[in-house]
Amino acid sequence: MKPIQVGLLGLGTVGGGVYEVLRRNQEEIARRAGRGIEVAMVSRRDTAKAKAVVGDTARVVADPREIVRDPGVEIVVELIGGYELARELVLEAIAHGKHVVTANKALLAVHGTEIFEAAHRHGVMVAFEASVAGGIPIIKALREGLTANRIQWIAGIINGTTNFILSEMRD
Structure with missing residues (x-):
């Protein structure tokens, strides 16, 4: 079976x-x-730096829109940060029927509702677990492993930065 073709938006x-x-x-x-x-594809404005990372294992482009529009790319991984350009690219990828993976908290905080609604309309998934709770695999556990349970509340420090600061204060 042919491997799933992935495009990386950003190669910092x-x-x-x-x-x-x-x-x-x-x-x-x-x-x-x-x-x-x-x-299959990576985008970075400085294509020479990108080529230094991937060699000729992936096609390197300066314009991330080439990735979201490429019919061969099945999954787009958004790694550019911010939220305006990231929003445009993610929504365009979804409109082209591509699944999206992001760890971009700002994007989801500002445009999450719009992105998830678009994904639902186009029948694709938006994976975002790395943007929640410092990357702790909690979303999948709640969605799949604990579906038969009625969870009333979850307690804990689920922000990596806050956890770091409190750990430093404790030490």
Whole structure:
């Protein structure tokens, strides 16, 4: 079966890390998911820096719109941050029938309702667990593992920055 084709919007520090994790763990992902994953395209304004990271393993473009419009890309990973350009790109990717992954808290806080409604209309998923609770895998656990339970409340410090500050104060 052909690997899932992924496009990365942004290849800075976080994007480079995502690229490396996906590349390094390709075999394990394929084993667990039953289908491989391949980073097909990446976007970064400085294409020379992007090419230094990915070599010729992925197509490098300066304009992220090329990724969201490419019919071969199935999943778009938004790694550019902010919320206006990110919103435009995510909504366009959704309109083109692509699933989206983001860890962008600002984007979801400001435009989450609009993005999730668009995803619902177009029958695609928006994965955002990395933007919640410092990346703790809580959303999937609540949605899938605890669906038969009636959760009344959750308590804890679920903001990574606050947790860091309080831990430093304690120490």
